[in-house]
Every structure is written in C-alpha cells, then in structure tokens.
Amino acid sequence: MSAGRILPRQWCDEIHVKHGNTYCTITDDRDDEPLERRHIPVGTEIYIPPNKLKWDAGNPTGHSIIFFAATFSVVVCFVQNSGI
Numbered sequence: 001m002s003a004g005r006i007l008p009r010q011w012c013d014e015i016h017v018k019h020g021n022t023y024c025t026i027t028d029d030r031d032d033e034p035l036e037r038r039h040i041p042v043g044t045e046i047y048i049p050p051n052k053l054k055w056d057a058g059n060p061t062g063h064s065i066i067f068f069a070a071t072f073s074v075v076v077c078f079v080q081n082s083g084i
Helices: none
Strands: 009-011 014-018 021-025 045-048 053-059 065-068 075-081
Touching: 045 075
Parallel strands: 053 075
Antiparallel strands: 009 065, 014 021, 021 045, 065 075
C-alpha cells in the first residue's frame, strides 16, 4: 500500500451484539469502482474485534464505517456514527 492511500472502507450502519461479540452489517450500496474497493454485498455481517471498536468519538457523516486492510481480510477500525 502506498503512503497516503485511504484504507478500503464500507458503511456498516446496522450494529448488533451476538453472544457477547459485536457485529455490523454492510449497508453501503455505493458503486465500488470509483471508491477503488472490492465489492462486499449489502447485508454481509462482519465481526468487529473488541480492540478495533472506536468509542471515544463518532463519525460525523451519519454513517458507521468499517475500515479494512488492503486485502479486506482484516478489520482495521470501526467508527460509529455520531448521530449528527
């Protein structure tokens, strides 16, 4: 990954807890090509490791966002929406 490149990301607005684990469901229906990302179908459930949850500040865009490593196999960070 080149310096300054933005990590792949998806809106993941449906957040829920199952058996003590946090998950979000992909809700991002934007076209993938302009965002230079691999397609993840709307409705896909993603496990969010506890150390990747950002609780101290929200995302002011109105969407919760999940960031992935370039391969989309690792969750780098999950930022909840701030409700603004």
